[in-house]
Amino acid sequence: KPSAAPFVPHEHTLPVIQAALPTCRGCDLYEHAIQVVPGRGPVTADLVLVGEQPGDQEDKRGEPFVGPAGGVLRKALAEAGVDPDAVYMTNAVKHFKFVQRGKLRLHQNPRMSEITACKPWLMAELDALKPKLVVALGASAAKSLLGGTFALMRDRGKLMQANFAEQVMATIHPSAVLRGRDDAAREQLYRHLRDDLMLARQYLG
Numbered sequence: 001k002p003s004a005a006p007f008v009p010h011e012h013t014l015p016v017i018q019a020a021l022p023t024c025r026g027c028d029l030y031e032h033a034i035q036v037v038p039g040r041g042p043v044t045a046d047l048v049l050v051g052e053q054p055g056d057q058e059d060k061r062g063e064p065f066v067g068p069a070g071g072v073l074r075k076a077l078a079e080a081g082v083d084p085d086a087v088y089m090t091n092a093v094k095h096f097k098f099v100q101r102g103k104l105r106l107h108q109n110p111r112m113s114e115i116t117a118c119k120p121w122l123m124a125e126l127d128a129l130k131p132k133l134v135v136a137l138g139a140s141a142a143k144s145l146l147g148g149t150f151a152l153m154r155d156r157g158k159l160m161q162a163n164f165a166e167q168v169m170a171t172i173h174p175s176a177v178l179r180g181r182d183d184a185a186r187e188q189l190y191r192h193l194r195d196d197l198m199l200a201r202q203y204l205g
Ligand code: URA
Pocket: 051, 052, 053, 054, 055, 058, 063, 064, 065, 066, 067, 069, 070, 090, 091, 175
């Protein structure tokens, strides 16, 4: 079975994890992406946000949430009263998965096997960070952290016990906001994301 485990160092500090990430061949996704995209943020962060995987911009720049979804996320964080620079942002899957269509690289959802393969990196990061709260952004991160049967639209915005943090919560992915079918749908998805982040901020005090 594909797994990042053989590539993850035993010492779980952010610099050691970052240095080892480019060696990962834990699943096939490293083959076509430009580079691995590590998490980013202060080691003191008590809030960790977990996205799905890097997008086109993130793959080019090597940083998480620097494209359109990152713009939505930063706006929602600001409106929720959370300083984006105080948060650690990472992804459930560390390489961009896409299909080439002419010049465009179209995002593809990772398979459960790829999410599972990459999970040892995420667990190593959480072990280094020991955050108070982890927020899973969207279904892929929720599958990684909460299991394959988690029902996002039913159970979003609920604080739950976890063994990798004091609490865990799942919410809407900022890309889902952008993909909403019309203005009203996008507005409602955005409100869910912002309100859940507001609850996160209240929990953190
Ligand atoms: N979407 C994600 O899930 N993660 C990123 O880093 C960017 C977009």
